[in-house]
Amino acid sequence: MKTIIRWKLRLLLIFLSFTAFGCATIHPWDRDLLAEKKMSLNPSPMVRAVDNHIYFSKEGSTGGDDIGGGGCGCN
């Protein structure tokens, strides 16, 4: 049992070491690229809303997302 915990600990340490190596510096002058629209989590809210509207209308119900309605596809 103890050996398993030890190995888990070792693996965790290895993982942490690698994540530390993965750190990157973003220069202040490179921040424009990060601020671009295509870099956002939802680059096109309108298209996403329409897609969701159609999807949830077909599914017959809404919920769990950011649009309201009863599933009739008419709102």
Add this chain to the structure above:
Amino acid sequence: MKQWSRSFFILLVLALSVAAKSAKIPTDLKTAPPFDLPTRSGNISLDSLRGKVVLIDFWASWCAPCRQSFPWMSKVYDRYKSKGFEIVAINLDKNKDLADDFIFEFSPPFTVAFDPEGKTAEAYGVPAMPSSYIVNQDGTIIHSHAGFDPKKTDIVEKEIQEAFPR
């Protein structure tokens, strides 16, 4: 086990130190790093400005405080250019069209150079946008400023005045 955890600990510390080193920015520069950059009319190098007091300003079109700094720099430039004062505003935009729009809007009277790869900014260790450096006639950085604060323009102007030999 002890030996193992010790070696892992050392590895972890090493990894963190490597990460910390990559994030370090040189801020203790004394001599202004040389540059030779394109402008709208030929190249400009720092060596060609030796003997003048130079304000080197790093900016980008997307940087909001730069919109405040440009009108102020234009005023300061007009006030001191006869004394041997020069401003080199180094643009760091990746997209030159955006920089051109900005220049068209503000039509600065001073030199605007382009460094889309940011190599000069790296050499100067630019910590924020905008960042400015006052270089005296010997090519030594005497003051540096990260960001632009309209309330502190008097201080910066005083620093420029003091850069001229009496």
